[in-house]
Amino acid sequence: LPHSRGFWVSKEIIACDSIVEGGSCYLYGSKLATLTTAVDGEIRGFDVRVQLCVTDESLPDHVIEKFPHLKGFKVIRVPPALDIHSLVKYQLAVAIFSSEGECVHITGLQLPGVLDELFFYDGPLGAVFSSECISLYLWAPTAQEVKAFIYEEAESKEPYEVPLQESNGVWHAKGPVTWEGCYYVYEVSVYHPSTLRIEKCIANDPYAKGLSADGKRTLLVNLDSEYLKPEKWDDLSDEKPSLVSFSDTSIYELHVRDFSASDATVPADLRGGYLAFTLPNSAGIRHLRRISTAGITHIHLLPTFQFGGVDDDKRNWKNVVDFQLLESFPPDSEEQQALVSAVQNDDGYNWGYNPVLWGVPKGSYSSDPNGFPRIIEFRRMIQALNRIGLRVVLDVVYNHVYANGPYDEFSVLDKIVPGYYLRRDLDGFVEHSTCMNNTASEHSMVEQLIIDDLLHWAVNYKVDGFRFDLMGHIMKRTMLRARDELRNLSKERDGVDGSSIYMYG
Structure with missing residues (x-):
């Protein structure tokens, strides 16, 4: 079959x-x-x-x-x-x-x-924190069984097992507040149409807000915790650069790693990362300050969510390109490309259009991909850019994901509800017209995940806009709902003025 x-x-x-x-x-x-x-x-x-x-x-x-x-x-x-x-x-x-x-x-x-x-559900999903407990919620109506494996540390060998109970397609477990700072993965026993078998899929939480290095495990993290907030973080909405009208918008696109990877005015351990944006006297920041003065209003960051193709652990990168050697080749030589191509799958560079988990900052841009640093450092980057007069736009890639199937380490959505999150053709095979693994925003819980993720970035990271990659592959209804939900955010209730959030694609 x-x-x-x-x-x-x-x-x-x-x-x-x-x-x-x-x-x-x-x-x-x-x-x-x-x-x-x-x-x-x-x-x-x-x-x-x-x-x-x-x-x-x-x-x-x-x-x-x-x-x-x-x-x-x-x-x-x-x-x-x-x-x-x-x-x-x-x-x-x-x-x-x-x-x-x-x-x-x-x-x-x-x-x-x-x-x-x-089975449509508009309640909480992911890890939910209260003063009494931590609860896990996973939407997986086709699953026969779901377990969570809780690890005390990012690289702990022995987890303890927590069975989840189902209610109308939503699986739920409750644990102590001491889970905060631990890690977990799900084991989902589910029929998978790509293999025609019942599979035991090991997967991260689609609503993950933190990760271990390379997204091996989901971090149990409460983004409202004070220790994750830079000084005066809660006041950032009052410091936002003035924007009278969207017609005044002027956007400058850049890549987090490219911005400082070769900047000698940035300490070596901060080059190519979020913290490079917090150095007021670096060459890059002086440049951004100048273009802000000249009229640029927004910085558009190429993908900064957790993507595949770059190891989060910089120690594993193969950056063996010799710039002097490159310069020695004739301009029409093929040697430059050959030298770079030899390490392209193992170096630290990628545009970032290989989505794995939409809701977590990419670990390779942080000082430590395990635990909390990527969260704190991303917030510091947003804060620093706002303070030099630049609003921040995130490049979001909801039209496809990096992997599918029950076995690939970078597959998430297709392990949780196989055959649902990804758009399939009339024969049941995954569509790839975007470039790979089209998502299906026409399905209600895919749309819900997209909306929830946008609200998460707007509220928890106070970003100022979203550029939608291949927007034409996302349903118009989804985009209109996203616009309305974002505009409904208020400084009084959410700490964010949603009416100033810019959307394009």
Whole structure:
């Protein structure tokens, strides 16, 4: 069953384009993912077999509006008494039979429509802190079991195991306040359509706010803690550079590492990082101060979230490029490119368009990728830029992620709810029109994650704008909602004036 050409679009409807006149249709489910078809067409390995009602109805308008690519598909009716909450955790297939009882078509199912209808959730997700406890919340309605492994330190070998309990698709666990500063990962037991197996996926929390080096583990961190705030951080909204109108906006784009990587006026251990922006007398900051005076209003930072392609631990970089050697080659030589290309996968440079976790500052730009430094240093960077008259725009990349599947260390979303967060084609394979692993903002909980992440950066890091990479791959509805949610932020309630947050893409 390598293909998923059926679409469970609501609790009542499965959409299919392979209806046989006078035929019948059955839904098959296997809890252990053992569905097979024999040579004679017999379907084996199922725990559940339910007859569905084949119709000649077209899909209703509200379904076509959400899934326009399914226009022309026919309606298969689902019995009202079916236990869908349990079935979405199974390997599922729809089989079409001829009037003679011959199986003429069998295919897997894509579930986002029914998941949105039955399991949409707008409550807390990630780690939630109170004075009495720390709670974990994970949206994973197709998971059969979820555990959290808690580690006392970034590189601790032996975790302790915490089982999570489910309520309508949201898995929850509660722990002591002493968890703060510890690390965790999830083990999600779930059917994965890319392998046709029940997999035990080890994954970070999609709502992570802190990480260990290279994103190996999620840090349990309360961003409201005073020890994470630079001096006068809570007053930064009152120090924001004046901006009368968005029409006055003038933007200067730069890369965090490029800004200071070769700046001799920056101490060697700070070059290429967040703290280079806090040095008032460096050549780079003097330049930024001059362009601010000349009329530049915003600094656009290329991606600064946790991305793949650069090791967070600088000790692992292979920076062996000899600048004198480069200069010795003729201008038309291919040797320069060959020398740089030899280390391009192991050096410290990458544009950053390889998203792994959207909500955490990139560790390679911090003085220490473990623990709290990346959070504090990112805030100090924002504060320093604002104080020289420059607002800060983040380049956000919500249209794709770096990896998919149950095994890749950089895969996160596709381990939590496989087949949901990533946009799939009519055969069930992940789309790559962005460049890799398209996300599906048409799905409600993908949109929710994007909105929550934008609000997180606006409130917790007080950023002043967002540039959306490949905005055309994000639903217009999502962008309009993002605009409205950001504009609704107020200094009195949120510590941020949302009306001054600039969006473009």
